[in-house]
Amino acid sequence: MLILCYSVVVLLYFSFFAYPVTEARPSGWANFTMEAKQYRSFPNIFESIYTNGKALVAIATIRTISTPSTAFSMAFDRLDSYAEDHVREQYGVDVDIVIESKATDYPFAGHVAIKYVYGVFNDVLIGYPPFQHLERVKVAEIGALAWFCNVDFESIVVFYVSPFYFDEDPALEALSGLTIDLVDDISCH
Amino acid sequence: MNPAIILLALAALPLGLYNLILLHKDSSWKHYIGITGSAWSFSGIFLIYFGFPGIAFFPVLLGILLLGYIMRMKVDRSRILVGKIAAVLSLLIIILVGLLIL
Numbered sequence: 001m002l003i004l005c006y007s008v009v010v011l012l013y014f015s016f017f018a019y020p021v022t023e024a025r026p027s028g029w030a031n032f033t034m035e036a037k038q039y040r041s042f043p044n045i046f047e048s049i050y051t052n053g054k055a056l057v058a059i060a061t062i063r064t065i066s067t068p069s070t071a072f073s074m075a076f077d078r079l080d081s082y083a084e085d086h087v088r089e090q091y092g093v094d095v096d097i098v099i100e101s102k103a104t105d106y107p108f109a110g111h112v113a114i115k116y117v118y119g120v121f122n123d124v125l126i127g128y129p130p131f132q133h134l135e136r137v138k139v140a141e142i143g144a145l146a147w148f149c150n151v152d153f154e155s156i157v158v159f160y161v162s163p164f165y166f167d168e169d170p171a172l173e174a175l176s177g178l179t180i181d182l183v184d185d186i187s188c189h
Numbered sequence: 190m191n192p193a194i195i196l197l198a199l200a201a202l203p204l205g206l207y208n209l210i211l212l213h214k215d216s217s218w219k220h221y222i223g224i225t226g227s228a229w230s231f232s233g234i235f236l237i238y239f240g241f242p243g244i245a246f247f248p249v250l251l252g253i254l255l256l257g258y259i260m261r262m263k264v265d266r267s268r269i270l271v272g273k274i275a276a277v278l279s280l281l282i283i284i285l286v287g288l289l290i291l
Contacts, residue, residue, distance in 0.1 A: 005204050005206075006203075008203045009204065012196050012200035013197075016193050016196040019193035063193065150237055150239075152191050153238075
């Protein structure tokens with residue numbers, strides 16, 4: 001009888017973690033190209049990648065009970081490679097990625113999120129000849145956000161890459177604004 | 190409500206029902222502990238849904254389990270039980286210290 005009870009409990013927990021998540025998404029993404037992937041992994045994960053030239057927003061929705069640290073690190077590991085690959089492809093392989101800030105109580109979308117911000121630095125030619133010189137400047141910013149969505153029992157992990165240096169191409173300033181708007185627009189479901 | 194949450198809440202019921210059946214056979218206090226643990230797990234899911242901090246859920250559950258073991262010590266002083274108490278107490282201390290520091 002006790003073994004039967006434990007078997008039912010295990011089966012119910014398994015069903016919970018395998019149950020498809022309702023993916024977190026921004027309400028508008030007209031300026032971005034979207035690629036979505038549903039993974040039949042355990043626990044269930046849904047990933048959406050939004051790209052527009054030098055900008056990228058990657059969202060993972062993952063089934064969790066409450067304590068999100070393991071799920072977060074799992075999703076962080078997955079999305080981290082997307083963000084870093086995108087940065088090296090778009091901003092150059094020689095960029096330096098440096099952590100700039102860490103917040104464990106960042107208010108976001110009505111929840112308390114963990115937020116990491118990384119600076120992407122590269123050598124850029126500044127000025128005009130004969131005064132032109134190379135300077136290490138912050139060309140992009142990588143942000144990582146993660147929070148637990150209590151109404152769905154899901155954890156959301158977001159990585160974004162946003163341009164940060166606009167002198168060479170002023171259009172990037174608008175793209176940066178669009179990227180931040182897209183991130184701010186993400187909600188649980 | 191998301192069906193996944195219902196599945197999670199249902200997972201707390203089998204052991205509670207098992208203890209409830211045993212309670213009808215003999216009214217031992219340990220069945221009350223089992224039922225309390227099950228009720229806390231079941232209600233905890235809905236509390237988290239309504240915004241209760243999930244991080245506080247597990248210490249209470251471990252506390253109920255520890256209380257059950259300590260009460261059982263009065264009639265059974267086996268090494269296995271002492272080991273279980275030490276393990277649950279250590280886990281509880283680690284979680285509480287983690288909560289205070291983090």
